[in-house]
Amino acid sequence: MKKRLIAINAVIVIIGFTVAFAIAGMKIQAQYRMEFTNRLDTALAILQTRKEDILQNPKTVAENVGKELSQSGQQIRISIIDPSGKVVGDSAKEEIDQNHLTRPEIQAALHSGRGYDTRMSASVQQRYYYEAIYLPGDFYLRAALPTAELDAALKRLWMTALLSMLLGIAVVCALTGYLVYRVTEPLQKLSAAAKQISGGDYSCRVDGSFRDEVGELALSFNRMAESTENAVAQLKSQQKQLEGVLQGMNDGVIAASKDGTILFLNQSAGRLLKNPSISAGRKLEGSLLINRIAERMKAALRGDSFDKQNIETEDGKQYSIYTAVIPGQRDAAALAVITDETRIRKLERLRSEFVANVTHELKTPLTSIRGSIELLKSTNRDEKTRLYFYDVLDIEAERLQHLIDDMLVLSQIENAKEDPSARPCVVANAVEKCVSRLRPVAEKSGIAVQIQVDPSLIVSCSPTRLEQLIGNLIENAIKYNRPDGRVDIIGVRQRKTAVIRVKDTGIGIAPEHFGRLFERFYRVDASRSREIGGTGLGLSIVKHLAVLYGGEVGVESQAGKGSTFTVRLPLAQDGSEKSALKTI
Structure with a gap:
């Protein structure tokens, strides 16, 4: 619990610092972007005033404007691009062989008159913030500022954030560790007492005087332990009274407490569940059948409406499980009566299938026989017709005879062990x-x-x-x-x-x-x-x-x-x- 609380506080600090510095980083980045945009707007405005010179010699204009801006402390790169996307002038480097028409800022300028983009320059291998404007029918003017200054500022910001987070985590962990120790001391005693009770020592109580909610919890725990001790003692007494009667039953009987501990089971239950390790005092768990019985008993303790359920296991066994709360001990213990109905269900199914099949097989020849007889009785028939119906009667009677003979043979074989x-x-x-x-x-x-x-x-x-x-x-x-x-x-x-x-x-x-x-x-x-x-x-x-x-x-x-x-x-x-x- 201590480690969990310390970890939670550390995570909260990390999230808080991360969110704060993320917001600050975005604000700084937005401020730098606004400043860069204003500087680029100024450079592009200067270029627009030299439209005539650009038409005559765009390369010289781009280099001169670039030098002027550099001398004034503005490291702005100037590019002049013709409508086909070819760079006709650049203050940093000529790009005669590169087509810039597909660049994001150029496309944006083409559609809206002005476009922006931030990326690594393929020609000078440096990250730039670009702004471009489009002079319809003439050329594109583009200005770019290196983002090294912005990147350095963000790097300093995140380094500061990392150091601050590490310092904050150290302080939070130290304070949390101290507070957790003071808070969890009574809880540790409660946990130790709970372990003793779960091990069967129901006389265990929480010692000490605690204030506020912790004190109420300790008092409630002691009352619960006392109630549990009394309930278990009473269940043991009832178990001894019922044991003599239940041991003689053919059906399996299991009594279990609310936590799944077996209070009693007779010999028939052990035989039906086929688990030699199951015994009183242990948990009701093991095979699939046992777990399903345990679920039914828990449902009975919850007060669910059903009392009797049929369960079929993977090996084809069928059981009838009756569950109920032990009278006088509601919410304390449940009773399960287990009946093996595999043989009865199998015999019922076989009988039902046999009757259905025999009825179906006898119906067709009997229907044919009765129909032939009725046709013979209905009116006088010629010799040929009568012989035909006699043949039908003979065939169907022979079919019945074969069916009865086969059924007798099959019955004899099934009943014979050797x-x-x-x-x-x-x-x-x-x-x-x-x-x-x-x-x-x-x-x-x-x-x-x-x-x-x-x-x-x-x-x-x-x-x-x-x-x-x-x-x-x-x-x-x-x-x-x-x-x-x-x-x-x-x-x-x-x-x-x-x-x-x-x-x-x-x-x-x-x-x-x-x-x-x-x-x-x-x-x-x-x-x-x-x-x-x-x-x-x-x-x-x-x-x-x-x-x-x-x-x-x-x-x-x-x-x-x-x-x-x-x-x-x-x-x-x-x-x-x-x-x-x-x-x-």
Whole structure:
């Protein structure tokens, strides 16, 4: 604080001196400029009286007038410039090759009759103050005074200002240091007492007798310290009464004082917050979740209206936080009850999505079935029409059957933690069976199916499940392919993993669909999927089967250039591989 006060006073002195000397400098500069202007006006007036001589010999006139002014103590430079900007006479130096038409004072004289400028002369390398007048149709008359005298005066002014500022700063710092010491002595005692109280010593008080506002501050501080001590003692007493009840709750419970110090927390709170360092007596701070809980508790202490808030963390966990002021201790402590609702929210979301998706998927075939039945019942139909509607009913009923079958399969896979029917299976055999079953569909669209599977690839799976996994990928590759396209099924060994790729030359998938491609009922092109009879569950079944057997599934695709689905499954143990190869 001392250093700050001294620095503030020094800055004030510097600003004051700077402003004062800046104003003085501008006044001096303005006075010199006025004096220079009067002297230049006189020189130009003399030149104007010699207009006839100038027309005959401008160079001689400029030199003579310059000498006359120099002899009288006026170091004024005289220049005569023709309308084209060429210097035809100069008392200091000839400038035959220089054009002065663009000089600021000449331009100003051209437009307003008289112009001024201050700059470094390019010909004599000296700073001048210029004044020019224009005699229309004849020439420009220009007079210039060196500004060395003005520059020297300003330099002396600023040197005086610098020395004065240094002296003023020294005096101010000395006086401020003495005054600050006298003023801050009681404040230092207050600061020391505040540090002791913040460290937990609530019995600390400010000793001494001080006058005026400082004395009132010390007295108020002692009263505050006493109130804080009493409040903390009362909170500790209430904490002991509640501890027995709250320790048995499944929900996390935290009580914290106004300054964020934890007064109480039960075991469930420590488990939910996943922070082993959090304990009573420490500050309520740490992870993002803890900081947000602390904010809610502070808001409750401020008297904000809301009591319950839902918080979602970065890892997807969802918590319900109820905050309130502890009864009887308003503005002293707050209570937070933390409930982990992640599982409940997830189940609710899944149920809602499942109901919505199932309803949507069942609605289309049921609507078609009901419409066909109503049309059949409405009037007598000929044989051809009835057969058409019967075919529609059969197709839609089959679609419903496939949908229900896929939903049952997916439900079984999701609920299974492991497959007790798993045994060593040769991947090549499963691929051959799937291709044989789907070859008529491929031939109908002119799609060629090529198999390049290592016959030694053996994985531990249920044969039926493995055929479901591979069959869904091959079926999608055929359905979403182009006429006369191609499907390649490749199986290779990579270390201890069987890598199965199903590559097609179909319509492809845009990158924005990759994130949701394996969700239930998600379709890239819903109209095309329904047209070819897809249920939207095939890829979801593939993903869950891969996870069930310890593998994973991925996709690489470009819209219009085909797709490649890759399944990675762990290879069976060595003993299991030999057993499976014997059965081939």
